[in-house]
Amino acid sequence: MNAFLSQEVPLSWYLLLSAVLFSLGVVGFLIKRNLITVFMSIELMLNGVNLSFVTFAHQWHAVKGQIFVFFVMMVAAAEAAVGLAIIIAVFRARATLAVDRIDRMKL
Amino acid sequence: MHLLFFIVFAGFCLAGAINLLLQSHPINSALSLIVVMVSLAVLYLLLGAEFLAIAQVIVYAGAIMVLFTFVIMLLNASREERTLGSRVALRVGFPAVVAILALIATVILHAQGLGVARLSDGITSTEELSKVLFTDLLLPFEVTSVLILIAILGAVALAGHDDRNPHGDGERTGEK
Numbered sequence: 001m002n003a004f005l006s007q008e009v010p011l012s013w014y015l016l017l018s019a020v021l022f023s024l025g026v027v028g029f030l031i032k033r034n035l036i037t038v039f040m041s042i043e044l045m046l047n048g049v050n051l052s053f054v055t056f057a058h059q060w061h062a063v064k065g066q067i068f069v070f071f072v073m074m075v076a077a078a079e080a081a082v083g084l085a086i087i088i089a090v091f092r093a094r095a096t097l098a099v100d101r102i103d104r105m106k107l
Numbered sequence: 108m109h110l111l112f113f114i115v116f117a118g119f120c121l122a123g124a125i126n127l128l129l130q131s132h133p134i135n136s137a138l139s140l141i142v143v144m145v146s147l148a149v150l151y152l153l154l155g156a157e158f159l160a161i162a163q164v165i166v167y168a169g170a171i172m173v174l175f176t177f178v179i180m181l182l183n184a185s186r187e188e189r190t191l192g193s194r195v196a197l198r199v200g201f202p203a204v205v206a207i208l209a210l211i212a213t214v215i216l217h218a219q220g221l222g223v224a225r226l227s228d229g230i231t232s233t234e235e236l237s238k239v240l241f242t243d244l245l246l247p248f249e250v251t252s253v254l255i256l257i258a259i260l261g262a263v264a265l266a267g268h269d270d271r272n273p274h275g276d277g278e279r280t281g282e283k
Binding site for chain 2: 036037067
């Protein structure tokens with residue numbers, strides 16, 4: 001039991017998980033056809049990158065890596081608010097959320 | 108114990124992310140994204156970032172995802188129609204994703220000097236974090252608060268009702 005409790009995880013596994021999450025986000029960005037789901041894929045990419053920031057902060061015992069994640073979170077919150085407002089404005093003008101139908105920049 | 112926690116929550120994380128891609132209804136995708144974010148909070152805690160774990164739950168899984176589900180319900184988003192997507196995404200996008208993932212994985216697996224994470228590693232306390240945040244990084248912190256203020260104004264300006272048009276949005280969708 002003691003050997004089980006003291007088991008450790010290589011940090012490269014965390015980095016691999018972060019890379020896979022980022023790639024899944026990119027794939028979602030490419031295959032999803034709903035504006036909101038495309039936006040959620042971007043959030044998934046941001047989360048993948050945050051995980052590698054925290055991992056490296058743990059590796060180098062650096063607090064600033066964690067603070068960077070904090071800033072990314074704040075910027076992501078601002079981005080989500082503005083992005084969803086844009087989605088609402090687009091839906092009002094077009095009455096659709098399918099990215100194939102939204103092909104003009106003009107509202 | 109750390110290994111067990113890592114395997115369980117990394118599994119939840121990947122399952123949620125893959126489910127996000129497979130679901131065709133946006134609300135199901137949003138719920139699986141919440142699963143991903145909460146499991147990531149546990150992984151942050153395993154890496155000793157207690158403040159970030161709590162902030163992840165409150166800000167991401169709480170505030171941002173509430174905003175997402177609210178917009179999905181407000182717009183009454185329905186099942187998405189499957190199309191083949193663009194040819195550029197098929198021919199350039201997916202090979203590029205595979206190439207980037209392979210490149211990053213190779214670099215990580217060959218990297219020297221990466222340590223290990225244990226449960227006994229100790230935790231970065233919020234006090235330690237805030238000391239650096241409010242002394243060395245005070246200016247970026249204040250700039251971010253201005254950014255949030257601008258984002259609030261931008262969101263209101265973009266999504267708010269147009270007062271000059273008394274008939275509301277129904278009129279605007281009909282006029283084109």
